[in-house]
Amino acid sequence: MMKRILHAGKLFLLSTMLLTSNAQAAEVVLGKDDYINYHGVVEEGDSDKLIKILQDNPYIRNTMLIKSEGGNVIDSIASANLITAFKLNVAAIGECLSACTFLLFSGKQSYVAEGTKVGIHSPYYYANAQYVYTDVGSPTYWKLYGMYLAGGMPSDKAIELLNLTFE
Numbered sequence: 001m002m003k004r005i006l007h008a009g010k011l012f013l014l015s016t017m018l019l020t021s022n023a024q025a026a027e028v029v030l031g032k033d034d035y036i037n038y039h040g041v042v043e044e045g046d047s048d049k050l051i052k053i054l055q056d057n058p059y060i061r062n063t064m065l066i067k068s069e070g071g072n073v074i075d076s077i078a079s080a081n082l083i084t085a086f087k088l089n090v091a092a093i094g095e096c097l098s099a100c101t102f103l104l105f106s107g108k109q110s111y112v113a114e115g116t117k118v119g120i121h122s123p124y125y126y127a128n129a130q131y132v133y134t135d136v137g138s139p140t141y142w143k144l145y146g147m148y149l150a151g152g153m154p155s156d157k158a159i160e161l162l163n164l165t166f167e
Helices: 011-017 046-056 073-085 100-104 139-150 155-162
Strands: 005-007 027-030 036-039 063-068 089-097 110-112 117-119 124-127 130-133
Touching: 027 046, 036 046, 046 073, 063 100, 073 100, 073 139, 089 100, 100 117, 139 155
Parallel strands: 005 110, 036 063, 063 089, 089 110, 089 117
Antiparallel strands: 027 036, 124 130
């Protein structure tokens, strides 16, 4: 069991701030409740939106609410580094799939609302009509491995999940 991932029914109330996902570009905004809301597909530039919110609002709550089916790995890692640097807590509500898990496992504390889907797989890109997976032992592989361990995931489970493919 991951030590820092909690099923928290209280987060259900916060989920009303997030809309249902239909593969739209991520909205990264400061909500009226002073939580950072990160909702939608992760795209290049989302980490720029996040750093602007963090720099312009030094007194915001230290919690980010996420709901995403994944997206751009490079921008997810950039956002994950910001989450770690600013010591944000991260709460997943509804779904946190693929690249979204980099955000989730980078939180100072990570929460998963009851019923939320969390999905992890080996990083890949699609080229020439085929999936090309990150090589085991590559810098990206070890970065993700370290993030999962820091999030409380056991080593053997992190390796198993990083080696999952769609084939």
